[in-house]
Amino acid sequence: MTARPADFDTRYFRSALGRFPTGVTVVTTDGGSHGPVGLTISSFNSVSLDPPLVLWTLTRKASSLSYFQRAERYVIHVLSAGQLHLARQFAQGSQASRFAGVDMTRSPHGAPMLADPHCAAWFECHNHSQVEAGDHLIFIGQVERCHRGAGLPLVYHAGDFDLTPSREPLPEP
Numbered sequence: 001m002t003a004r005p006a007d008f009d010t011r012y013f014r015s016a017l018g019r020f021p022t023g024v025t026v027v028t029t030d031g032g033s034h035g036p037v038g039l040t041i042s043s044f045n046s047v048s049l050d051p052p053l054v055l056w057t058l059t060r061k062a063s064s065l066s067y068f069q070r071a072e073r074y075v076i077h078v079l080s081a082g083q084l085h086l087a088r089q090f091a092q093g094s095q096a097s098r099f100a101g102v103d104m105t106r107s108p109h110g111a112p113m114l115a116d117p118h119c120a121a122w123f124e125c126h127n128h129s130q131v132e133a134g135d136h137l138i139f140i141g142q143v144e145r146c147h148r149g150a151g152l153p154l155v156y157h158a159g160d161f162d163l164t165p166s167r168e169p170l171p172e173p
């Protein structure tokens, strides 16, 4: 059976999708001679516990698309409420300007990652597979290493950042 045509426009669809609050991540990978490549992504989600799989989606229009298609691995950083500046910085400008003033390090298997210890969590992923889906590509990552921080996560809702109300940080697991 084929799908019926949509009875809404893209603007309305986006605004309905915006009612689903998400976290905010910065995804980084190695751009080879180009240096590190990264961008802000809110389409991150969990897929499978065993094997450990996660997903995120990237618009086909992204200038970083080819780097992520070719990447062996990438790191997904879940931003904390105190990292709003990183969410903004990695959603605009040139790749060089996104990394300006940002301390970088390497993940356990060698991908460039943020050195900021305040991330709510990070996931080092092998680039497991990619699925074409409309105007986006779904990236499925197999998690090789992860870290859970104690900071409260940054939240995105209705097209804007929403600082989680202050609460005690989570206890160590």
Ligand SMILES: Cc1cc2nc3c(=O)[nH]c(=O)nc-3n(C[C@H](O)[C@H](O)[C@H](O)COP(=O)(O)O)c2cc1C
Pocket: 024, 039, 040, 041, 042, 043, 044, 057, 058, 059, 061, 062, 063, 064, 065, 087, 088, 090, 091, 092, 093, 156
């Ligand atoms: C909060 C937030 C969430 C975003 N989530 C996504 C996303 O899930 N997928 C995507 O393709 N772009 C997303 N973007 C947009 C990209 O960060 C932005 O278009 C970026 O400039 C693309 O970089 P590039 O063209 O250099 O690859 C998001 C932007 C913001 C501010």
